Amino acid sequence: MADSVETGKIKTTDAVAAVAAVAAVTKPVNTWRRMIAGAGAIVGKPWRRYRATVFLGYMVVAVVVFLILAVLAKTVAYFTLDVTITQALQKFNPGWFDALMVVLTWIGFGPQAYVITVLILLGLFASGLKWETVVALISVVGSTNLGLGIKVLIDRPRPSADLVNVISQLSDFSFPSGHVLFFTVFFGFLIFLAYTLFKHSWWRTLILVILGVMVTLIGVSRVYLGQHWASDVLAAYLLGSIWLTLTIVVYRWGKPRFFVNQPVAKETPGTP
Numbered sequence: 290m291a292d293s294v295e296t297g298k299i300k301t302t303d304a305v306a307a308v309a310a311v312a313a314v315t316k317p318v319n320t321w322r323r324m325i326a327g328a329g330a331i332v333g334k335p336w337r338r339y340r341a342t343v344f345l346g347y348m349v350v351a352v353v354v355f356l357i358l359a360v361l362a363k364t365v366a367y368f369t370l371d372v373t374i375t376q377a378l379q380k381f382n383p384g385w386f387d388a389l390m391v392v393l394t395w396i397g398f399g400p401q402a403y404v405i406t407v408l409i410l411l412g413l414f415a416s417g418l419k420w421e422t423v424v425a426l427i428s429v430v431g432s433t434n435l436g437l438g439i440k441v442l443i444d445r446p447r448p449s450a451d452l453v454n455v456i457s458q459l460s461d462f463s464f465p466s467g468h469v470l471f472f473t474v475f476f477g478f479l480i481f482l483a484y485t486l487f488k489h490s491w492w493r494t495l496i497l498v499i500l501g502v503m504v505t506l507i508g509v510s511r512v513y514l515g516q517h518w519a520s521d522v523l524a525a526y527l528l529g530s531i532w533l534t535l536t537i538v539v540y541r542w543g544k545p546r547f548f549v550n551q552p553v554a555k556e557t558p559g560t561p
Contacts, residue, residue: 417552473529
């Protein structure tokens, strides 16, 4: 009998500890969500739909151009214009620019790329943007695997040091640029979310500018460091924009269907 009572006390103590642990985690998360709601940071449904439509102003020509580049890249190791562009870009090498290019490229390599992605996804989820988190995760995983598959299929070699300056020779294939694909899809989707969900503010503008600059300059950095040809970068931007568009379509389709009771940015059928 004494053993039963003692066991019951232990279970009660464990249950109390578990509740306390959950409260320690949920309290700051709930506080953050209340701050977002209290600040009125999320715009209404009509504005979200309007901004999403504007962002989806994408042209189908990207598909055609990408396919043409893929066929050509399969047959030739590089284009004359690729070498010309790289050599011209590498002539501009002040210290600050060189450091910026190295840092941007460093962000796209593992493990830091994985850590940054996970932290951002956790931040989205903690903010109450559950459907946005799921779509971002599926999108970045899918695009990464798609890019790896195309690299193997096209089998294009990296730029060689006898043609341009190469900061370090990589052993995998060159077409398309994985860095550019990752930045375009993942950070591009974050740009979409910031543009469509948040009200006009200085910090919204700052987020859009920083992410936009990152997406734009990552392609420059890959060519500048001699690890990709310009055609690899262009193909990755095209493929990334195609995948990003599909991601946004899936996001908008699922928005009124999944996680409809999430804390912020709700969008259920029949709500204003």
